[in-house]
Amino acid sequence: MGIVKDLQGSSELVLNLTRREIKGKYKRTALGQLWSLANPLAAMAIYTVVFAFIIRVQPDPGDPSGLNIFALWLLCALLPWTFFTNVVNGGMGTLVGNENLIKKVYFPRIALLVANSFSWMFSWSIEMVVLVLALLIVGSNALVWLPLAVVFMALMSLFATGVSLMLSVANVHFRDTQHFVGILFQVWFYLTPIVYPVSLVADQSERLGPLFGSVTLLDLYLLNPIGQFAEVFRNLLYDNRWPDLSTALACAAWSLGAFFLGYALFKRSEKGLAEAL
Template sequence: MSIVQDLRGSRELLLNLTRREIKGKYKRTALGQLWSLANPLAAMAIYTVVFAFIIRVQPEPGDPSGLDIFALWLLCALLPWSFFTNVVNGGMGALVGNENLIKKVHFPRIALLVANSFSWMFSWSIEMVVLLVALVIVGANALPWVPLVLVFMALMSLLATGVALMLSVANVYFRDTQHFVGIFFQVWFYLTPILYPVSMVAGVSEDIGPLFGSVTVLDLYLLNPIGEFAEAFRNLLYDNRWPDLATSLTCAAWSLAAFFLGYWIFKRHEKGLAEAL
């Protein structure tokens, strides 16, 4: 059974699960959904103070937008990263967290993972609208690029969901998975050009020279799929121009490969999930 058939037959369940996820995130909190803005804005403020004023990271002005505002440059990549980690972390615990439901009711288990992704997409959309408004206020010509931004948001959702599908199965059989992933994400964050531009890595790579053959540090660094997405979102929102064709194709390839691999792994283990839990 394909994923389309899985989800088409459980549309109402998927909708209810998504609503539950959205309402449950900030249940009984004073700010409610505003926390989806407060958390990334707090992170942006901290990183801006540290990296713009203390360590003094200075990315190039937007080309051709001419923008030179570190906080907005940072948010263009920080929000996609936050979405990715939220989807993966939430999806990784979706099966274990719904153990009772899985054991009692027969339904496509993938609905739990897709509902988690949809709920975080809802929060991310609010954050991106606020970012878009801020960019327009400071003079960026970001509105014409919104349709393409939505395309890359969809691609990133596929990437995150695919990774979550794989890790959710791993977490059922090996509960230490979530702890290893937490450590890995800390390392991955600083290996991604979110707080600093790729040009800094290119300079270091040039100083070091080839590692083996003609392969350089920069070549290995550019294998990071989130780095490609960060570049694409900055091109669209901050620079106001088309992403490079290579960047766009790389994002699409990573997203489709991760999603279909994750779906294949998930379907292979779906029947044994209730027993394993």
């Protein structure tokens, strides 16, 4: 595979870049890596107050776990979403941010994007460990499903890296990309079942009926890849059951498709990156 050849002689470079990214995120801060927990926990607290106590969104209890804790239900989808946006936002600005390095020395440019993904995977792993511990404390059987959750974490990392590869090149040629993506993420967040259950969309879809032909609002809504990942993580960690096979296969397809498309587009543009910068 091309990417293996690209990184085969650059493993030390990727490792050093990953270390630089991890250390640089919270350099000279008092809490250090604890900030990787503080940000999602603060978001969880805000969304829990707004959606659980003010708007009173009530997702179904975990099946078969029986859990009925909105904050943990929320975190099972919020943490993957936060990881995805961090990888894409970080990767999108990586080439521009390392302009001087790219112009001075030749090395596989993809190493910068891979290191960015690895650094955020490190932070996400810490967050997920804390989430699993919280789930175990309240009686969830999440530990049994953790190995499968790790597999889907790897798949989501591939998906996020693929998207960041595409957008990093776009951002080199069109610097407004990062601003468009910022707006897109605001819309995408509320189009994803993170702070509300899919059942609310299903009810609205049933009231509206088919939009055209036999296609319903729910059919279009379920095309959202992050929504499918959110469903899988909730099934595994909160519900403690196997995800639907169709949802699991869709996640794998989105991941591999986005990664290989992103890699192909990145390689096609790689030779002209220094000049474009």
